[in-house]
Amino acid sequence: MKDILRDIQDSLEIMAELKGVQLICQSDAVICISCDKHWMMEALLNIAKNSVEHTNEGGTVKVQVVQDTIATYIHVVDDGEGIDSEHLPYIFERFYKADNASANSVGIGLAMAKQIILKQNGTITAASKKGVGTDFYIKLFRTDTV
Numbered sequence: 001m002k003d004i005l006r007d008i009q010d011s012l013e014i015m016a017e018l019k020g021v022q023l024i025c026q027s028d029a030v031i032c033i034s035c036d037k038h039w040m041m042e043a044l045l046n047i048a049k050n051s052v053e054h055t056n057e058g059g060t061v062k063v064q065v066v067q068d069t070i071a072t073y074i075h076v077v078d079d080g081e082g083i084d085s086e087h088l089p090y091i092f093e094r095f096y097k098a099d100n101a102s103a104n105s106v107g108i109g110l111a112m113a114k115q116i117i118l119k120q121n122g123t124i125t126a127a128s129k130k131g132v133g134t135d136f137y138i139k140l141f142r143t144d145t146v
Helices: 002-019 037-053 109-119
Strands: 022-027 060-067 071-078 122-129 133-141
Touching (some): 002 022, 037 060, 037 071, 037 133, 109 122
Antiparallel strands (some): 071 133
């Protein structure tokens, strides 16, 4: 996970700096997961990029990873603009774009991230409050403890 977190930090560093957003990627310990690294990176990068895009200057985006004997938990949290409750149930659907989507968005980033995570033996959910921020919760079930 440290490699993936470093790649996310490196990929989004300039974007976050230009927006004036603090990007923090952290893991408590050495955490190894069984996954396709390329695709997992793609999924997490999509989620973190969305968070940076929708966080205002002076805000923070955190990607935190912890692990127990059952799963690896990835929490992407921002204090950005948040998602209206009417849009929240649909954000993982292909081609869905909320009112605040950028003009360049085609609405596939979060849908693709969800499919990748599902294929990697995981789940993803989101919680958000307009004007407060958004939390993405990813749970990757461990296969190395069976």
